[in-house]
Amino acid sequence: MKTILKGKSTEVVIDTDGPVIIIGESINPTRRKKLVETLSQNNFEFVLELAKSQMEAGADVLDVNVGYPRVDDASLLPETVKAIQEKFDVPICLDSPNPGAIEAALKVIEGKCLINSVNGEEKSLQTILPLAKEHGAAVIGLVMDDDGITHDPEKRFRIAEKILGRAIQLGIKEEDVVIDPLAMAVSADPNACLVTLETIKLVHDRLGLNITQGASNISFGLPNRDQLNSAHMALSIWNGLTCPIANPNKITTLIRATDLIRGKDDFAMRFTEHYQKMEAVK
Ligand code: THG
Numbered sequence: 001m002k003t004i005l006k007g008k009s010t011e012v013v014i015d016t017d018g019p020v021i022i023i024g025e026s027i028n029p030t031r032r033k034k035l036v037e038t039l040s041q042n043n044f045e046f047v048l049e050l051a052k053s054q055m056e057a058g059a060d061v062l063d064v065n066v067g068y069p070r071v072d073d074a075s076l077l078p079e080t081v082k083a084i085q086e087k088f089d090v091p092i093c094l095d096s097p098n099p100g101a102i103e104a105a106l107k108v109i110e111g112k113c114l115i116n117s118v119n120g121e122e123k124s125l126q127t128i129l130p131l132a133k134e135h136g137a138a139v140i141g142l143v144m145d146d147d148g149i150t151h152d153p154e155k156r157f158r159i160a161e162k163i164l165g166r167a168i169q170l171g172i173k174e175e176d177v178v179i180d181p182l183a184m185a186v187s188a189d190p191n192a193c194l195v196t197l198e199t200i201k202l203v204h205d206r207l208g209l210n211i212t213q214g215a216s217n218i219s220f221g222l223p224n225r226d227q228l229n230s231a232h233m234a235l236s237i238w239n240g241l242t243c244p245i246a247n248p249n250k251i252t253t254l255i256r257a258t259d260l261i262r263g264k265d266d267f268a269m270r271f272t273e274h275y276q277k278m279e280a281v282k
Pocket residue numbers: 025026028030031032065095116117140180182183212213214215216217245247
């Protein structure tokens with residue numbers, strides 16, 4: 001299964017049989033005070049710095065989330081996307097729970113983006129899927145619905161199936177649906193990662209779709225987050241994760257290593273190239 005995303009002219013192919021594609025997570029105000037401060041002043045310099053540093057570290061796509069208390073993201077999200085795309089030729093993952101912000105950003109975005117996200121709630125399916133269809137965007141489907149979040153992988157799988165079915169009904173191609181199995185903090189629930197890993201496997205084996213997850217979520221509240229995220233990342237990739245939302249400055253080496261180990265990197269070209277690039281900027 002191949003999901004194609006586009007920037008102004010670059011094309012990124014997320015391929016279930018290919019190497020892992022990295023969606024850079026860092027343009028997100030969660031615990032980034034400086035991002036909130038600069039964005040509140042309509043100053044995009046720091047956003048552009050974050051974009052550049054993530055692309056240099058191996059991000060193929062940039063997640064853009066500008067949600068913080070009292071923000072008008074229906075105006076800030078499109079402005080931020082414009083600022084990034086004026087400077088960088090990179091596909092965007094539009095990350096907002098506000099359909100108004102998603103719609104406004106879709107109007108100014110260049111290329112083919114990934115909408116983050118729809119879920120199995122009736123209201124979400126009815127507002128987000130038509131936007132994806134109208135703008136020819138791909139869409140992330142979160143496996144939660146009107147009953148909330150289930151901890152049963154079979155039930156999470158059935159929500160993925162429902163989202164896919166509804167997308168296809170509207171004429172969205174199956175390759176443009178990317179499933180998110182919901183990565184949650186393992187500090188709060190000892191089985192959180194196991195449920196996610198099982199869900200990835202079910203979606204991979206039975207639907208063959210591309211799969212993403214907010215990979216850094218799992219380590220909230222714990223020390224040594226980078227090592228914990230790395231262990232979870234390797235296991236997730238082995239089960240079928242193809243396009244994690246993660247911090248490339250911390251995770252790309254692990255991802256290149258995992259791809260090499262599972263036979264997705266002939267003659268260790270990508271692994272070696274990344275190593276040399278990182279040595280050069282030391
Ligand atoms: N699924 C989907 N989209 C998502 C998530 C998901 N978008 C948001 C989030 N979850 C993924 N993005 C992040 C971004 C940052 C962090 C975690 C997840 C993070 N930041 C550090 C912190 O909070 O301590 C700060 C920055 C850093 O040091 O790197 O952990 O699940 N579809």
